Amino acid sequence: MQMGEGVEWALHSCLNLAWAEPGEAVPAAKLAAFYDLPAAYLNKQLQALARAGIVTSVSGPRGGFRLARAPEEITVLDVVTAIEGPQEAFRCQEILRRGPGGSESVDYRKACVVSQTMRGAELAWRKELAGQTLADLQARVESRSPRTPAMTRQRFGEL
Amino acid sequence: MQMGEGVEWALHSCLNLAWAEPGEAVPAAKLAAFYDLPAAYLNKQLQALARAGIVTSVSGPRGGFRLARAPEEITVLDVVTAIEGPQEAFRCQEILRRGPGGSESVDYRKACVVSQTMRGAELAWRKELAGQTLADLQARVESRSPRTPAMTRQRFGEL
DNA sequence: GGTAGACTACTCGGATACCGTGTGTCCGAGTCCTCGCGG
DNA sequence: CCGCGAGGACTCGGACACACGGTATCCGAGTAGTCTACC
Numbered sequence: 001m002q003m004g005e006g007v008e009w010a011l012h013s014c015l016n017l018a019w020a021e022p023g024e025a026v027p028a029a030k031l032a033a034f035y036d037l038p039a040a041y042l043n044k045q046l047q048a049l050a051r052a053g054i055v056t057s058v059s060g061p062r063g064g065f066r067l068a069r070a071p072e073e074i075t076v077l078d079v080v081t082a083i084e085g086p087q088e089a090f091r092c093q094e095i096l097r098r099g100p101g102g103s104e105s106v107d108y109r110k111a112c113v114v115s116q117t118m119r120g121a122e123l124a125w126r127k128e129l130a131g132q133t134l135a136d137l138q139a140r141v142e143s144r145s146p147r148t149p150a151m152t153r154q155r156f157g158e159l
Numbered sequence: 160m161q162m163g164e165g166v167e168w169a170l171h172s173c174l175n176l177a178w179a180e181p182g183e184a185v186p187a188a189k190l191a192a193f194y195d196l197p198a199a200y201l202n203k204q205l206q207a208l209a210r211a212g213i214v215t216s217v218s219g220p221r222g223g224f225r226l227a228r229a230p231e232e233i234t235v236l237d238v239v240t241a242i243e244g245p246q247e248a249f250r251c252q253e254i255l256r257r258g259p260g261g262s263e264s265v266d267y268r269k270a271c272v273v274s275q276t277m278r279g280a281e282l283a284w285r286k287e288l289a290g291q292t293l294a295d296l297q298a299r300v301e302s303r304s305p306r307t308p309a310m311t312r313q314r315f316g317e318l
Numbered sequence: 319g320g321t322a323g324a325c326t327a328c329t330c331g332g333a334t335a336c337c338g339t340g341t342g343t344c345c346g347a348g349t350c351c352t353c354g355c356g357g
Numbered sequence: 358c359c360g361c362g363a364g365g366a367c368t369c370g371g372a373c374a375c376a377c378g379g380t381a382t383c384c385g386a387g388t389a390g391t392c393t394a395c396c
Contacts, residue, residue, distance in 0.1 A: 219349030
């Protein structure tokens with residue numbers, strides 16, 4: 001069980017977008033150059049964020065990506081779900097249906113104790129991620145490194 | 160991010176082992192026939208459980224698998240970790256190292272706010288799974304279907 | 319000088335290959351039971 | 358009748374193919390800015 005590395009890229013890129021000049025669209029190439037990432041592939045991840053309504057994209061010169069909402073309104077779970085998809089990590093195949101006493105009419109994703117347990121754990125995981133917004137992450141970074149916003153904007157200007 | 164289906168198989172098989180006659184070794188073929196699973200592949204998963212010390216294996220006629228410890232001493236997390244491996248789902252590549260102000264001597268898996276957040280969520284997930292033992296699952300199933308232990312043993316006898 | 323038009327450069331978006339991990343299968347090593355033979 | 362030994366059957370264990378999703382790349386569609394020519 002491993003999540004794609006695009007999740008890390010997307011989260012850091014969203015933070016950088018949050019620190020960019022308000023209203024400024026940042027192209028994927030700049031976001032990629034920030035951490036020396038493959039630009040085309042990062043672009044693909046950003047497209048997923050755009051489809052999820054987390055960022056908006058604009059084509060052409062002076063185009064790029066920008067956050068679609070305020071950082072306070074974007075949770076870490078939103079970003080993770082946009083990249084990894086909405087389906088749960090544990091996929092209940094309902095094998096109980098093939099076992100003794102298995103019924104065709106029962107939804108074992110709800111009834112099976114194993115499924116319930118795994119679902120409960122994922123719920124706790126989602127709850128943690130949903131409780132953290134981009135603004136929270138920004139605040140924690142800035143409390144440790146107050147110059148980060150200015151440095152980010154400066155870096156975007158240089159690239 | 161999707162965990163292997165072997166996790167579901169392993170959990171249900173462990174439950175069935177817990178309900179089997181004490182001291183009886185159940186071969187992989189019987190466990191597979193229980194839910195009409197591919198026997199050789201389930202055997203592979205059971206080997207992983209054996210390597211993790213959750214079950215013990217014995218070769219030859221009358222051989223098979225049995226639980227290595229009491230169900231109270233086996234957590235769901237133990238089984239999941241045995242199948243999926245101990246590494247975390249979120250893999251921090253420490254891309255901050257390549258960014259502006261990135262240092263070679265900093266362990267960003269500890270320092271990076273993104274990594275901390277993801278790690279915290281996985282910790283909550285693990286805590287949930289570690290809080291449930293096989294005995295807990297057994298009890299919940301038996302409270303709903305008291306005949307399950309007898310039916311399981313009967314099924315093993317028929318196969 | 320102002321304006322309209324076309325051109326160019328830039329960016330996203332999706333279609334297209336490549337690779338690694340999970341999925342599935344097979345055969346060999348080891349063990350126990352059983353059957354036959356000899357005492 | 359009892360003990361011993363060889364054979365066979367059964368099971369795990371790891372080595373070997375296959376498939377699918379994640380990884381990476383490229384090229385086309387669309388847009389904004391700019392330059393030029395004309396009014």
